[in-house]
Amino acid sequence: MGKRSAPPPPDYIGAANTQAAASKELTNIQNYANRPTINTPFGSQTYSTQATVDPATGQTVTAFTQNNTLAPGLQAALDAQIGLQNERSQLASGFMDRVADEYGRPFDYASLPQMAEANPVRGLQTQMTDYTPGLATSVGSRANQIVGGFNFGGPQMGLNMGDNPMLPTIDSGYRDRVADQLMQRMQPMHSFQQQQLETRLANQGFTQGSEAFNRALTELNQRQANERFNALDLAGNEAQRLYGMQMGARQQAFNEDIGAGQFGNQAQQQAYAQLMGQAELANRAAGQQFGQDLQGRQFQNQALGQASALDLARMQAQNQAQAQQFALNQQFADARNRLRQQAIAEQMQRRGMSLNEMNALLSGQQVTMPQMPSFVPAQRSETPNILGATQMGYDAQLGAYNADQAGFGNLLGAGAQLGSAALMGPAGAFRFSDRRLKSNIKRVGTHAIGVGIYDFTMMGAPQRGVIAQEVERVRPDLVKRHANGYLMVNYGGL
Numbered sequence: 001m002g003k004r005s006a007p008p009p010p011d012y013i014g015a016a017n018t019q020a021a022a023s024k025e026l027t028n029i030q031n032y033a034n035r036p037t038i039n040t041p042f043g044s045q046t047y048s049t050q051a052t053v054d055p056a057t058g059q060t061v062t063a064f065t066q067n068n069t070l071a072p073g074l075q076a077a078l079d080a081q082i083g084l085q086n087e088r089s090q091l092a093s094g095f096m097d098r099v100a101d102e103y104g105r106p107f108d109y110a111s112l113p114q115m116a117e118a119n120p121v122r123g124l125q126t127q128m129t130d131y132t133p134g135l136a137t138s139v140g141s142r143a144n145q146i147v148g149g150f151n152f153g154g155p156q157m158g159l160n161m162g163d164n165p166m167l168p169t170i171d172s173g174y175r176d177r178v179a180d181q182l183m184q185r186m187q188p189m190h191s192f193q194q195q196q197l198e199t200r201l202a203n204q205g206f207t208q209g210s211e212a213f214n215r216a217l218t219e220l221n222q223r224q225a226n227e228r229f230n231a232l233d234l235a236g237n238e239a240q241r242l243y244g245m246q247m248g249a250r251q252q253a254f255n256e257d258i259g260a261g262q263f264g265n266q267a268q269q270q271a272y273a274q275l276m277g278q279a280e281l282a283n284r285a286a287g288q289q290f291g292q293d294l295q296g297r298q299f300q301n302q303a304l305g306q307a308s309a310l311d312l313a314r315m316q317a318q319n320q321a322q323a324q325q326f327a328l329n330q331q332f333a334d335a336r337n338r339l340r341q342q343a344i345a346e347q348m349q350r351r352g353m354s355l356n357e358m359n360a361l362l363s364g365q366q367v368t369m370p371q372m373p374s375f376v377p378a379q380r381s382e383t384p385n386i387l388g389a390t391q392m393g394y395d396a397q398l399g400a401y402n403a404d405q406a407g408f409g410n411l412l413g414a415g416a417q418l419g420s421a422a423l424m425g426p427a428g429a430f431r432f433s434d435r436r437l438k439s440n441i442k443r444v445g446t447h448a449i450g451v452g453i454y455d456f457t458m459m460g461a462p463q464r465g466v467i468a469q470e471v472e473r474v475r476p477d478l479v480k481r482h483a484n485g486y487l488m489v490n491y492g493g494l
Contacts (some may be wrong), residue, residue, distance in 0.1 A: 007397035015390040028062065035064055043070040098354035107351075112343045116336035119329050124322055125315035131304045136297035139290060146283050164253035165246065174242060179235035183228060190224045429492040430480060432458075433468040437486060441467075447494065449474055466494070 035047040045068050052063045070078060197220050198208070206213045435441075438456040444464070445453040451470040456463055468487035471494075472479040478490045 010390045010393065012390065019385070031062070031064070035066075041071065042074055043068065045069075092359075095354050095357060102351045102354055105351075107347060113336060113340045115340055116333035120326075122322075125318050128308070128311045128315055131308045134300075134304050136300050139293045139297055146286050164257070165250045172239070175235045175239035178238050179232050182231035182235060186224075186227060186231065190227075193224070194220060430488040430490050431465075432482070432486055433465055433471075433489040433491075434486040435467050435469050438463075438467070449494065465489075465491070 037047070038045040045066065048065045048067065049062050050065070051060055053059070054061045194217070197216060201213050201216055202208075206216075438454075438458050440455075440457045442455045443452045444455050447453055447466060449471070451466050451474060453464065453466060456465075466489060468479050468489045471489050472487065475493075478493045480488055480490075482488055
């Protein structure tokens with residue numbers, strides 16, 4: 001595989017001109033196909049062509065002329081319709097003198113009814129008699145007759161507990177004494193249990209200080225500790241029971257004091273209720289007297305309010321009469337003004353009568369062109385995509401070239417793994433080592449066969465090795481030429 005040059009770029013301008021010519025020819029064919037001769041009962045439609053010059057481009061183009069020929073009967077009807085339209089136009093033109101005469105006379109405002117407007121209403125009632133000075137705004141006070149309080153000794157608020165038993169406290173000394181007594185009772189039993197256990201262990205062959213001997217003593221000590229703890233708990237319960245008895249005695253004394261205090265307060269409550277009833281009776285009497293005074297004042301105010309309402313009703317009636325008179329005046333003015341507007345409208349109608357008649361004659365039925373039946377036009381065909389095909393052909397050539405270059409690069413990459421490891425490679429391992437593939441060459445040593453060892457850059461990577469041209473001169477059997485023309489060295493044979 002040898003190295004080759006990139007394909008030349010295609011002639012894009014030539015391809016574009018070829019495609020434009022094909023598109024022009026296709027457009028001419030389509031234009032001709034879409035202008036057929038149409039024959040119908042109403043007539044026929046034909047096209048004629050002639051060569052002409054396009055003034056915009058200066059090129060010769062084909063000009064189409066459309067010819068419509070009506071059937072004899074339809075042509076006669078069209079001629080009659082056009083003649084009738086001409087007669088109506090001549091009749092309308094005779095109205096011009098009347099239109100000029102009507103619009104030549106000015107508008108006669110003097111003969112119109114005069115405009116009218118409603119007379120304003122005067123004498124409306126806007127003030128009334130002030131009755132507020134006679135209104136009652138207060139009622140005589142009965143505060144000196146109201147009972148607001150009375151002497152009352154008050155309830156019993158405290159208790160005499162000086163002769164009650166003292167509040168008990170937890171007697172820790174009593175608890176400790178009970179616990180010591182229980183411990184003293186258990187101590188001989190605990191000593192006997194330990195002596196009996198040591199004797200049994202010795203009889204069983206366990207020596208003092210052995211693991212089994214100590215474990216048995218530990219278990220015994222734990223049981224005895226639990227018994228002592230239970231004795232402490234029992235002593236605490238006994239002390240709690242004594243505390244409860246003392247607290248019960250004090251509570252009983254307290255309840256007796258509470259009972260005596262409640263009895264005294266009940267007597268006080270009964271006396272308070274009697275005094276409260278007397279005060280409520282006196283206050284109700286004072287309230288009744290106040291209510292009667294209040295009703296008298298309210299009656300007085302109601303009489304004044306009634307008089308004010310009568311005055312207000314009288315004034316409203318007068319104002320309503322005035323409003324009714326104004327409405328009648330307004331209706332009369334509106335009627336006069338409608339007559340004036342009607343007279344204006346009649347004059348305007350007389351002025352435009354002749355013009356409207358002339359417009360009616362001129363705006364009659366218009367002459368219409370018969371419609372030829374339609375046909376299915378030829379659809380546009382696509383021209384060959386010459387420019388796209390040219391681009392695709394060039395892309396294919398360029399892709400083949402790129403693939404060739406990539407294969408050549410892969411071969412060079414395979415030969416780029418040189419260095420000290422490559423020098424010690426297996427026999428028959430040929431690698432690219434042509435001078436033409438290397439750059440930045442610097443000699444760093446000499447091989448045993450007499451050729452130089454170099455540091456260089458190949459395929460963009462730093463390498464170390466020999467140069468094939470030097471090896472070929474001393475050991476041609478270790479050098480061969482690849483199909484692409486570059487020399488390779490058998491590093492395994494060095």
